[in-house]
Amino acid sequence: MRIVACLNGDRRPEAHPALPVSSEQVVAEARAAVEAGADEIHVHPRDGAGAESLEPQAVAPLLRLLRAELPDVPVSVTTALSSEPDPVRRYDLVQRWSALPDSAAVNLHEPGSVEVCRLLIDRRVGVEAGVWTPEAARILVASGLAEEFLRILVEPMQTATEDALANASSIDGVLDRAGLDLPRLLHGRDRTAWPVLETAVAAGRGVRIGLEDTLRDPDGNPATGNAGLVELALARTSAAA
Structure with missing residues (x-):
């Protein structure tokens, strides 16, 4: 079972x-997460002011550093519109x-997603299809591209666990x-992160955890960091197992 460490997401630096x-x-958090047992890294690149960015000058230096430090660890990045609101x-x-x-x-629910895929x-970049809703799943199916994707990220965003699992x-x-x-990776966010992770484990799916998904441990205490999660x-x- 693979564990993806999602290091920062769209959270503000003071979170x-x-x-x-x-x-x-x-890079430091990625190294610590891998040493703790993570198989892959997912990251939202940032610019010099700490804001999310898809600019080449933000993405390329980060990837070079990660590859130099962790040459055998797969690295995933976001393309979310939170990083660049204009689809074009x-x-x-x-x-x-x-x-x-x-x-x-x-x-897949975001405008221009199929074109980016x-x-x-x-x-020749692997595509992880982020599916938040059944409607997004139908967009995925209708795209005709699914067989060329790397995996599907089933990402219920409801705040209540029962609602998230139903979605x-x-x-x-x-x-x-x-x-x-x-392959389908299932994960939640904030209050649903741990219950959804346990559901994914029980189903034999890959899991994702990190400060992007939750700032707390299963007991509700503040997380020490990505490695601790x-x-x-x-x-x-x-x-x-």
Whole structure:
């Protein structure tokens, strides 16, 4: 079972003392997370002011540092509109990336998502289809690109665990009826992060954890950092084995 460490997401720098913003901080947190047991890294690149950015000058130096420090660890980056709200400009930025990640997450409900998926496939970057709703799952199916994707990220964003799991089940239903057998990674956010992770573990799916998804441990205490969250997730996957 693979564990993806999601290091920072769209959270503001003041959200947590260990939230990595600069490239050097991201690399340090990535190294610690891998040492704690993470198999992959997912990151939202930032500019010099700490804001999310898809600019080539933000993405390329970060990837070079991560590859130098962790040459055998797959690295995923975001393409979310939280990083660049203009879909046309987002496409242009991704097209101009001078260094490429192993994979990139694309939220299928966002405008221009299918076009970005095609661009990434053309550039030989693995596509992680971010599916938040059954409607997004139907966009995925209708795109005709699913067989070329790396995996599907089932990402229920409801704040109540029962609602999040019901949404995830509805998403799975759409994907199952379409006959898609791509790997599916299931994860929640904030209050649902740990219950959804435990559901994913029980189902034998890959899991994701890190300060992007939660700032707290399963008992509700502040997390020590990404490595601490990975250690707690790994303990749960080991207990379920």
